[in-house]
Amino acid sequence: MKKHILVVGGGFAGINLIKSLKNDKRFKITLVDQNNYHFFPPLIYQVATSFIEASNISYPFRKLFSESKNVNYHMGKLVQVYPDKKTIETDTGTLSYDYLVLAMGTESNFFGMENVQKCALPMKTIEEALYLRNHILLTFEEASRNKDMEKAERLQNIVIAGGGPTGVELAGMLAEMGKYIAQKEYPEIKLGLSHLYLIDALPSLLSPMSDLAKKTAYQTLEELGVKILLNVSVKDYVDGKVILSDGRSIETETLIWTSGVIGREVHGVPETSIGKGRRLLVDAYNKVEETTNIYAVGDLCLMLSEEKYPKGHPQLAQVAIQQGKNLAANFKRIEDGKVLEPFRYNDKGSMAIISKYNAVVDLPKYSFKGFIAWLTWLFIHIIPLVGFGSKIRLALDWLRLFITNNPSIRLILFPKRNTGN
Ligand SMILES: Cc1cc2nc3c(=O)[nH]c(=O)nc-3n(C[C@H](O)[C@H](O)[C@H](O)COP(=O)(O)OP(=O)(O)OC[C@H]3O[C@@H](n4cnc5c(N)ncnc54)[C@H](O)[C@@H]3O)c2cc1C
Known part of the structure; x- marks a missing residue:
């Protein structure tokens, strides 16, 4: 019998988990996401400032997994988890699971204002x-x-x-x-x-x-x-x-x-499994505390077991990617009867672009700034984009835009139905 893995959320954590399990015949995977596309948050500010198009940093799930025979996509928003029945309710239907992976990330935190x-x-x-x-x-x-x-x-x-x-x-x-x-x-x-x-x-x-x-x-x-x-x-x-x-x-x-951010709300998991910042408390294998067969990965989870990160991991893309991959490998280990591997974060550093031709890069042992840092930032932000075409398109767009300083997509567009007025 194939194990049905339900992954809620197709961000960095969700899609990296699915990519690691695609075409593995032992699993049937259903991705549930409220949007029909994966997107790349680190570049969203360039969309907001009319520098690049939204399609430069987004990719439809159905296209992403069209070659993967064991992956389905269900458009819907998680409403409630029913651990006893091993089902979830979404705003577009009820789905059952053998393993549930919650990867819905966070939302803006307005601190009650x-x-x-x-x-x-x-x-x-x-x-x-x-x-x-x-x-x-x-x-x-x-x-x-x-x-x-x-x-x-x-x-x-x-x-x-x-x-x-x-x-x-x-x-x-x-x-x-x-x-x-x-x-x-x-x-x-x-x-x-x-x-x-x-x-x-x-x-x-x-x-x-x-x-x-x-x-x-x-x-x-x-x-x-x-x-x-x-x-x-x-x-x-x-x-x-x-x-x-x-x-x-x-x-x-x-x-x-x-x-600031706060974990997306999950109804149906025990109150005691919800930690600081509304993140779901997980063990070293990303299993949600006090549940069976429910896992959480990425920004939504809070893992306090890794010695180097006693307050939990930073909410970064690399943590989400690595947790998604580690959990996928552990699902395979479960099927193979092997010992599971706890999650260990491999910190590859962080960076920020500040202005044209100027960025800062912190590697684990070395920091640098300026033009080389800026080139490094561009390169590192192109690599994880989904789809070879997207990478090439963004690289060419950036080249043109940084030379001309003047993108031409400053269009005020409000999609609406023509009512004849
Ligand atoms: C503006 C911005 C800039 C950032 N810059 C950087 C950076 O430079 N470097 C870095 O390392 N990190 C950066 N981050 C953080 C990084 O994007 C996150 O750590 C990462 O996206 C977390 O991945 P995730 O898979 O846990 O969640 P997300 O990527 O947030 O994905 C969550 C997915 O769940 C879906 N979802 C949410 N709620 C529901 C629901 N109820 N039902 C169904 N689906 C749902 C969403 O549609 C989304 O597809 C940035 C974040 C933001 C917002």
Whole structure:
């Protein structure tokens, strides 16, 4: 009898697990995902800033697994797990499993601030990135029509909350957009009134990275004109005003939220299996505590058993990829009657792009910055893209865009049905 593995979530963890088991006749695999495509979050900020197309970093699941005879795709959103019945309920039907793998990642964490959740612009999914892209372009248009000086700052200011790699990369890209594009294409806007703020509650940008990376990010962004506010956090967002913890406020229509994440909610697993950051507590083999045959991998899980990471692994692509592969290998070991291998994270380093031709790279024993770091960043971000065609297309697009400084995809598009009006 084939074992039915149900994988919920086709991000880095989910698809790497499936790729390692595809065409293995002992398993039947069903991938459940609310979207019909896999996407690459590290480059999503380039979609949000109209630099690249969403299709550059996304790939349809059905195409990805069209050659894999034992893999099916089910479009749906997980609603509830029923461990006793070994089934899950999705918004598009009920599915049963022998092994369930939860790989749904995280969502934005607004830390209970209702107004921020309602009005800030998160950037975790392709839809959110496209919404942000439309919002920025629409606000540029409104700013170019605006004659009311009191309103000008609110329209032209942009606030990014979160000085991690995503916030830093986005700030660099937006600052360069102002320099290369806004000056040329929006002559009506008085750019002297525009300010780009980057805010973080911690004392430095890129806090988990090396001192070299922190210093380089700060200096480069400051030179690009970004106003960096550290040791301060967003407390509220009312009437177009971002309220800060030190009492200051900034007028803006655009508060971009890259401040934190929380595990996607899973109904049906024991409450005691849910740990800090709503991550599912797993053992060294990624099995969810106090369950049988339910596993969690990637950002959604919290593994406290590896000595080097007593507080759990960082929520990074490499952790998700390696956990997906290790769990797949363990499923094979179960079938072969072999001893299982605990997960051990192989840290390959981290990096962030700060501006054109400037990035920072932290390898486990060595850090570097500048043009070589920038080339390394480009290369490393092309390799894991799904599909050879996507890699080539993105490489060519980047070459053209970095030379011209001017992508031509700044289109404000709202898909809607023609109602005849
Ligand atoms: C903007 C951004 C930039 C980043 N930059 C970097 C970087 O430079 N380097 C790095 O290492 N990491 C980076 N990360 C983190 C990295 O993307 C994550 O660690 C990684 O994606 C985690 O993989 P995952 O498979 O656990 O989850 P994800 O990649 O988040 O995939 C989750 C999948 O589950 C699906 N899903 C969610 N909920 C449901 C549901 N209820 N039902 C069905 N399907 C569902 C989603 O559609 C998605 O396909 C970044 C993240 C973001 C958001």
